[in-house]
Amino acid sequence: xxxxxxxxxxxxxxxxxxxxxxxxxxxxxxxxxxxxxxxxxxxxxxxxxxxxxxxxxxxxxxxxxxxxxxxxxxxxxxxxxxxxxxxxxxxxxxxxxxxxxxxxxxxxxxxxxxxxxxxxxxxxxxxxxxxxxxxxxxxxxxxxxxxxxxxxxxxxxxxxxxxxxxxxxxxxxxxxxxxxxxxxxxxxxxxxxxxxxxxxxxxxxxxxxxxxxxxxxxxxxxxxxxxxxxxxxxxxxxxxxxxxxxxxxxxxxxxxxxxx
Numbered sequence: 001x002x003x004x005x006x007x008x009x010x011x012x013x014x015x016x017x018x019x020x021x022x023x024x025x026x027x028x029x030x031x032x033x034x035x036x037x038x039x040x041x042x043x044x045x046x047x048x049x050x051x052x053x054x055x056x057x058x059x060x061x062x063x064x065x066x067x068x069x070x071x072x073x074x075x076x077x078x079x080x081x082x083x084x085x086x087x088x089x090x091x092x093x094x095x096x097x098x099x100x101x102x103x104x105x106x107x108x109x110x111x112x113x114x115x116x117x118x119x120x121x122x123x124x125x126x127x128x129x130x131x132x133x134x135x136x137x138x139x140x141x142x143x144x145x146x147x148x149x150x151x152x153x154x155x156x157x158x159x160x161x162x163x164x165x166x167x168x169x170x171x172x173x174x175x176x177x178x179x180x181x182x183x184x185x186x187x188x189x190x191x192x193x194x195x196x197x198x199x200x201x202x203x204x205x206x207x208x209x210x211x212x213x214x215x216x217x218x219x220x221x222x223x224x225x226x227x228x229x230x231x232x233x234x235x236x237x238x239x240x241x242x243x244x245x246x247x248x249x250x251x252x253x254x255x256x257x258x259x260x
Contacts, residue, residue: 007050023052100129103129
């Protein structure tokens with residue numbers, strides 16, 4: 001029987017209360033590591049359930065212009081994977097909110113897969129999302145992550161076949177990330193029968209929590225998605241807000257939390 005992880009237990013608790021998970025995404029190091037730490041703590045205080053922390057990378061294929069620009073700022077600030085892990089380690093002295101790193105495989109490969117997994121767990125990372133590492137590649141990574149209780153969260157898309165859904169269902173731990181559109185982050189979401197049907201199918205096949213991301217901007221979007229998914233991921237709008245009025249961003253986070 002699969003062991004329930006910290007993220008898994010978090011979803012169990014949320015769903016048992018009849019609620020849905022709110023997962024904000026921010027880019028570590030944009031506008032600074034100090035602000036990143038401040039906002040992770042703010043997210044926890046404002047009722048967010050899991051924080052997705054982006055690792056800056058120079059060629060982020062899945063990311064739209066807002067998150068790419070944020071990564072550029074972080075890279076110019078000298079932020080890299082090692083510094084992001086150190087940030088999480090420091091945060092663990094102040095919060096126990098679940099933290100998932102969203103990175104690409106190149107930084108992990110350069111770091112060393114085994115060293116990355118061991119250091120991530122030691123620093124307090126709960127899970128990882130690596131968009132360019134499909135579940136049928138690098139099985140050694142997944143096996144080592146499983147051994148060390150680091151959740152591997154894989155992505156599904158509107159084009160995913162039933163076979164692909166089954167593969168991701170078996171490989172994902174913590175939750176499954178459903179990419180709501182065949183595009184990049186920051187695109188506009190269309191919430192229709194196809195999206196709802198895919199989410200229901202993934203939940204039925206996998207038996208695991210499904211969180212939906214990409215294109216969710218308004219509280220109305222978030223509320224509609226929350227009717228069908230177990231969690232709602234909001235990224236580009238929050239990343240953009242961090243570079244502007246902090247009071248407005250706080251109000252936005254509160255409105256999303258209430259809607260979800």
